[in-house]
Structure formats: C-alpha cells, structure tokens
Amino acid sequence: MSNERAFIVGLVALLAVWPLLMGDYAVSQGNRVLMYSLLALSFSILAGRLGWFSLCQTTFAGISGYVIAILGVNHGWPAGAVIPVAIVVAVAFAAVFGLLTLRSRAVSFLMLTLALGQMVWALSFQWVDVTGGYNGISGVRLPVVLGIDLGNDRVFFAVLAAVAVLIFLGVRRLYQSSFGLLLLGIQDNEERMRALGHPVYLARFTAFVLAGAIAAVAGVFMVFDMGIMSPSPLGLDHAVWVLTAAVVGGYRTLWGPALGVVILVVLESVVSQFTDRHTMVIGLVLLLCILLMPRGLAEVFGQNRSRSAKSETASS
Amino acid sequence: MSEEQALNVAGVAKSFGSLVVASDVHLSVAPGERRGLIGVNGAGKTTLFNMIAGELRPDRGDIYFFGERITADSVVRRTLKGLGRTYQVSTLVPAVSVRANLALARGNGRLPSLWRSWRNALDDALMETADQLGLTPVLDDPVSELSHGTLRQLELAMVLARRPRLLLLDEPAAGLSRAERQGFTEVIRGLPRDVTMVMIEHDMDMVLDLSERISVLHGGSMFAEGTPEEIAAHEGVKDIYLGRAHE
Numbered sequence: 001m002s003n004e005r006a007f008i009v010g011l012v013a014l015l016a017v018w019p020l021l022m023g024d025y026a027v028s029q030g031n032r033v034l035m036y037s038l039l040a041l042s043f044s045i046l047a048g049r050l051g052w053f054s055l056c057q058t059t060f061a062g063i064s065g066y067v068i069a070i071l072g073v074n075h076g077w078p079a080g081a082v083i084p085v086a087i088v089v090a091v092a093f094a095a096v097f098g099l100l101t102l103r104s105r106a107v108s109f110l111m112l113t114l115a116l117g118q119m120v121w122a123l124s125f126q127w128v129d130v131t132g133g134y135n136g137i138s139g140v141r142l143p144v145v146l147g148i149d150l151g152n153d154r155v156f157f158a159v160l161a162a163v164a165v166l167i168f169l170g171v172r173r174l175y176q177s178s179f180g181l182l183l184l185g186i187q188d189n190e191e192r193m194r195a196l197g198h199p200v201y202l203a204r205f206t207a208f209v210l211a212g213a214i215a216a217v218a219g220v221f222m223v224f225d226m227g228i229m230s231p232s233p234l235g236l237d238h239a240v241w242v243l244t245a246a247v248v249g250g251y252r253t254l255w256g257p258a259l260g261v262v263i264l265v266v267l268e269s270v271v272s273q274f275t276d277r278h279t280m281v282i283g284l285v286l287l288l289c290i291l292l293m294p295r296g297l298a299e300v301f302g303q304n305r306s307r308s309a310k311s312e313t314a315s316s
Numbered sequence: 317m318s319e320e321q322a323l324n325v326a327g328v329a330k331s332f333g334s335l336v337v338a339s340d341v342h343l344s345v346a347p348g349e350r351r352g353l354i355g356v357n358g359a360g361k362t363t364l365f366n367m368i369a370g371e372l373r374p375d376r377g378d379i380y381f382f383g384e385r386i387t388a389d390s391v392v393r394r395t396l397k398g399l400g401r402t403y404q405v406s407t408l409v410p411a412v413s414v415r416a417n418l419a420l421a422r423g424n425g426r427l428p429s430l431w432r433s434w435r436n437a438l439d440d441a442l443m444e445t446a447d448q449l450g451l452t453p454v455l456d457d458p459v460s461e462l463s464h465g466t467l468r469q470l471e472l473a474m475v476l477a478r479r480p481r482l483l484l485l486d487e488p489a490a491g492l493s494r495a496e497r498q499g500f501t502e503v504i505r506g507l508p509r510d511v512t513m514v515m516i517e518h519d520m521d522m523v524l525d526l527s528e529r530i531s532v533l534h535g536g537s538m539f540a541e542g543t544p545e546e547i548a549a550h551e552g553v554k555d556i557y558l559g560r561a562h563e
Contacts, residue, residue: 178428192407194391197423
C-alpha cells in the first residue's frame with residue numbers, strides 16, 4: 001500500500017470514529033474543519049493547477065446558503081428539494097463568473113473575483129426584502145429522516161465527512177486525469193497547449209465551474225450548520241481566511257489545503273483560550289509559516305511543487 | 317495557385333505600432349518539401365512562424381494550408397488540420413515527467429477526460445516516437461531535470477507524435493552539441509515525405525544540408541529564395557550575413 005493510500009485509510013478511520021469518541025466541541029470543530037477544507041480545496045484547484053487565486057469561492061458557498069434559506073425558510077420548500085436547487089444556482093453563478101474571468105490573468109483574475117464577490121456580498125446586505133439584510137434569515141434546519149435527526153451534530157458530521165471524503169477522492173482522481181495534467185500545462189504555457197490541440201478556455205472554464213460546485217456543496221453544509229444565513233460568510237475576511245489556510249497548508253497539493261484549515265482552526269481554538277488578542281498571535285504565527293515555508297507545510301514533508309505535482313499526476 | 321502548395325503565405329504584413337515586422341511576405345512551400353528559412357536576428361522569421369501557426373494575426377495578406385485559407389483560424393484549428401510547430405525556447409511542463417509531457421502531445425480540440433488517467437493517452441505509436449528520439453531512458457524523469465539537448469528532443473517528439481502534415485521547426489538545434497546536432501539532423505532527414513517541413517535555423521551547415529530550397533528574410537521582407545547552392549552563392553545574402561546590410 002502506498003503512503004498516500006495508507007494516509008487515506010487512516011483519515012477515513014479517524015473520521016469514522018471522531019463523532020463516536022469525541023465531545024460536542026470537538027465534533028463541532030470537526031464540522032468546521034470539513035466545511036472549510038472543501039472551500040480551501042475549491043480554492044486550491046484554481047490556485048494550484050491554474051495559478052488563479054480566487055477571492056470568490058466563499059461567494060458560491062454563500063449563494064447556495066442563501067438559496068436554501070430563502071426557499072427553505074421563506075417559502076417552505078423541503079430540504080430534499082432546496083439542496084439540489086441551491087447547488088444548481090450556485091454553479092450557474094460560477095458559470096457566469098467563469099465566463100467573465102476567463103481571459104484574465106494573475107492579478108486581474110484576483111481583482112475580478114474580489115469585485116464579483118463583493119458585489120454579491122453587497123447585494124446580500126441591501127436586498128433586505130429577500131435576504132433579510134444584515135440580520136439574515138434564521139431558522140434553517142435539517143429534517144428528521146426515518147427517525148434520524150440530520151441536524152444532530154454527530155449525524156451531521158458523519159454525512160459531511162462522507163461527502164468531503166468522496167469529493168477529495170474525486171479531485172484526487174481529477175488531478176491524475178488527462179484534464180488535471182492539462183491544467184498544469186495551461187498554467188505553465190497556455191499557448192503551447194493550444195498548439196498541441198487543447199481547448200484552453202474550455203478547460204479553464206470547466207475547472208472554474210467544478211471548483212464553484214465544490215464551494216456550493218460546502219455552502220449547503222455551512223448554512224445548515226449555522227442555522228442562519230447572513231452576509232457575513234460572503235465577506236472578504238472569509239475569503240482571505242480560506243486563502244490563508246490553503247497557502248499555509250500548501251495549495252499545490254491535494255491534502256495541503258485541508259491541513260491548513262486544521263492548523264488555523266486548532267490555532268484559533270488554542271490561542272483564544274489564553275488571550276483576547278488571539279487574532280494578532282495567529283497572524284504572527286501565520287506570518288512565520290509563510291516566511292519559512294512559502295510553499296506551505298507540504299514542503300516540510302519534502303513535497304516541493306515538482307514532487308507533489310509529479311506524484312499526484314503520476315500515481316494512477 | 318495555392319491548391320498544390322502545402323503552405324502559401326500571400327502578401328502577409330504585420331506591424332506593432334510604427335515597427336514593421338513583416339512587409340508583403342510571400343512564401344510557397346510544396347508538399348513534402350524541406351524548406352530552410354534564414355535571416356539575421358530581427359529579420360521576422362519567428363514572427364512569420366507565429367502568423368502561420370495562428371499565434372499572431374497578420375494585418376494584411378492571407379495564409380493557405382493545402383489550398384485552404386486558414387488566416388482566420390485559431391491555433392487549435394490549425395493544429396487539428398495538421399500544422400505542428402516547435403518553439404525557439406522549450407515550452408514544456410517542467411514539473412511533470414517526460415511521459416506526462418508526451419501524454420499532452422495529442423490534443424484533439426475537445427476537453428480531455430476528467431476521470432481517466434493521463435497514462436491512457438500513451439499508446440504504442442507515441443512510445444515509438446519517443447524511442448526514435450532517444451527518450452526511452454528518461455521517460456520517468458521530471459522535465460525540469462533534463463539536459464538542453466533532451467529537452468529539444470522532447471519538443472520534437474511531442475510535435476511529431478501528432479503526425480503533422482506541415483512541421484515548423486524554430487531553431488531546433490539551438491544550443492545543441494555537435495553530436496546532438498548530428499543525431500537531430502538524422503531524425504529530421506528520416507521524416508516521411510508526407511511531412512512538409514519549414515525550418516528556421518542559424519546553423520548554416522545544417523540548413524544547407526537539410527533544405528531543398530532556402531528563403532531569406534531580411535527586415536521583415538522576403539529577400540531571396542533559391543536552392544542551397546544558389547543561396548550560398550548569393551552576393552546579397554553574403555552581404556547580409558557579413559553585416560553589409562541591404563536595405
């Protein structure tokens with residue numbers, strides 16, 4: 001069994017026993033880690049494979065959250081109906097944003113995603129009749145199905161963990177596919193990829209929409225976890241939090257972004273117990289992390305970019 | 317007129333602001349021909365290649381590929397029609413292996429599989445091309461660790477793997493050792509006759525050896541054209557290469 005497969009088996013085992021063995025707080029923090037890991041994965045597909053740093057992945061999560069809150073709470077739709085609709089709507093937004101940003105590069109892409117994300121955030125504040133404005137929409141709950149309360153933290157964790165593992169394994173497969181390899185090629189030299197007969201814009205667009213879909217799934221879990229949808233998760237601070245986690249963990253690798261999320265969540269929990277100025281302390285720790293390990297923690301494990309890309313694309 | 321030509325560049329012109337990089341350039345290459353394209357630095361050779369390959373749109377003029385007008389076609393469409401090119405500077409994916417780069421060689425204009433491993437793109441014909449270019453021993457090496465000579469071989473293997481009808485080689489032997497050049501010359505000499513080739517190269521021995529006809533670009537215009545013997549004896553060409561500029 002390869003090291004990575006052993007890691008995956010260990011991870012699945014850990015996720016399986018986590019809700020059984022841990023206390024309420026740890027389970028709740030576990031939920032947070034899993035949701036933000038999906039968001040960081042969504043970010044890293046674009047950043048690690050295409051060199052695109054997006055500040056609007058949290059926007060897609062927010063859009064799916066708002067659709068669930070608006071249709072579920074305000075219009076009484078059942079969860080089974082609102083969830084797929086929410087994902088479809090968020091993916092449609094990702095498709096539109098994808099078309100708008102298709103020809104942009106590096107900084108212009110970052111600025112476009114910032115602008116688009118902030119537009120949706122402002123809309124969520126100002127369209128009070130529909131979104132509830134600053135107060136948002138509360139009362140978002142998961143139903144009881146066959147006697148199982150899906151809103152129970154431990155049940156919620158089990159479902160979320162299963163979905164997250166499936167998505168991570170799907171992305172792992174995608175990185176090993178011809179498409180995943182093409183994305184690396186486009187990042188290095190898009191003109192060359194065209195000269196080899198590859199549809200560069202279509203590949204970029206597909207990656208953007210796929211990343212948006214993963215963020216949308218994260219948003220579904222986030223709104224049910226919070227029980228309320230307000231503009232806050234669409235804010236820039238959330239987008240930067242996700243970016244920071246992915247960079248600290250190593251956005252060029254598959255598992256690095258999730259590792260970054262674990263580190264940030266643990267740091268926040270631990271440091272906040274000792275000081276009210278925990279944000280400053282965490283900022284300093286992150287500063288050191290990024291200065292000493294600019295490629296993320298993956299570097300500590302001896303995975304520089306070429307090795308990680310090689311192993312992820314080569315191990316099939 | 318263009319029907320029987322593999323490539324027909326008809327009065328192509330290109331400027332960047334006030335800088336004229338190509339001015340009324342004409343070039344006709346017969347099917348199966350080996351054509352050398354020479355000129356001093358800045359003559360407009362790579363610009364002409366970029367216009368033929370579709371990476372640059374000409375301001376005026378047309379380009380025909382086996383009689384078909386391709387002036388407005390995208391790079392991908394031209395590639396799918398059978399146009400292949402190499403670049404002056406190696407433009408490969410350095411983070412992955414030679415094998416993975418080869419797997420990228422044969423795009424078909426459609427989105428590749430999101431699920432199937434890229435290894436499925438490697439078939440016997442592709443591996444045979446790699447073998448012919450001496451790449452078998454380094455298949456699993458990262459491209460970032462290859463020597464310059466091996467990089468050039470991989471560049472050529474990737475374009476040959478597409479079985480192009482017209483091959484544009486942009487300084488394929490630049491930076492190669494004498495032994496590597498000899499090997500490279502043999503590979504190019506061994507190309508089947510259904511592949512038409514236009515080669516930019518500064519190594520005059522190689523150009524004279526491989527080309528059936530040679531075109532000379534100077535200052536963005538076609539300056540002379542003829543057999544290797546005619547070009548070698550051309551006083552104007554000698555002046556250009558010796559620095560006595562012909563305007």
